[in-house]
Amino acid sequence: MTTYKVTGSVPYAGHQPGEVFEADLDENQERRALERGAISKSRAKPTEEEETTDA
Amino acid sequence: MPEKLILRDVSVSVDSTDLTESARSVTIDTSADEVDVTAFGGDGWREFEPGLHAGTIEVEFYQGFDASGVHETLWPLSQTNEAFALAIGPKGATAATDNPIFTGTVKLFGYRFLQGEVGAASTNPVTFRLTGAPTLDVTP
Numbered sequence: 629m630t631t632y633k634v635t636g637s638v639p640y641a642g643h644q645p646g647e648v649f650e651a652d653l654d655e656n657q658e659r660r661a662l663e664r665g666a667i668s669k670s671r672a673k674p675t676e677e678e679e680t681t682d683a
Numbered sequence: 684m685p686e687k688l689i690l691r692d693v694s695v696s697v698d699s700t701d702l703t704e705s706a707r708s709v710t711i712d713t714s715a716d717e718v719d720v721t722a723f724g725g726d727g728w729r730e731f732e733p734g735l736h737a738g739t740i741e742v743e744f745y746q747g748f749d750a751s752g753v754h755e756t757l758w759p760l761s762q763t764n765e766a767f768a769l770a771i772g773p774k775g776a777t778a779a780t781d782n783p784i785f786t787g788t789v790k791l792f793g794y795r796f797l798q799g800e801v802g803a804a805s806t807n808p809v810t811f812r813l814t815g816a817p818t819l820d821v822t823p
Contacts, residue, residue: 636751641703643774655767657699664759666700666751 629668630658640666688729694776694784698767700756701776707806708743709771711785713817738787738813746797746805753807754796761794766814778820784821787817814817 629650634640639667643649648670654663661667695706716734744753760767769789774782789811798803 636700637749638704638751640751641699642701649764657767659701660698660759660765660767664751664755666756 632667633670634666635668636666688773692775694770694772694814696755696768696770696776698760702744702753703776705744705747705753706742707745710741712810713738713772713813719752730737738817740771740789740811740813741808743762743806743808746807757791757794757807757809760791764790766790769811780821783819784819785817787813787822788815797820
């Protein structure tokens, strides 16, 4: 899962502008959406292993 | 009384970007070719069978160059020939048995950068063509 923020002026994948959401977007779908500024990529959600390591 | 749908809230999602508020008309055609299979021994009437299906979706948008708007969304798709998802709902974007969301993988044809005349809204009628069979999503 990757965390994204809707940065465009219209909803993306059912999420409103400004909303943060998690999704497994197809590689090409993600690339296109990032290129046109529809969404921005946020940090990926840490895995359970990473969370354990951090603790 | 049977439903007689008046189009008010058709949803249009192109490559997951919601362009509903920029669209003004839609036409979805999934007709099959009519193949003449008339043979001897008939009763004087031609006989037809459905042949290959083709999916053509025409959407007329108001043109706009705002961020994530019509042009920014459609222009790259018209230049790269990539396939992407198109979803159209008769009564909004929430799927239901009485609002099947037409979903398919398409390619974009017929992009018009500008169209119109003085004093008129610039519209952009575009044509999407299905690359395979569409689905009708009725799961909320």
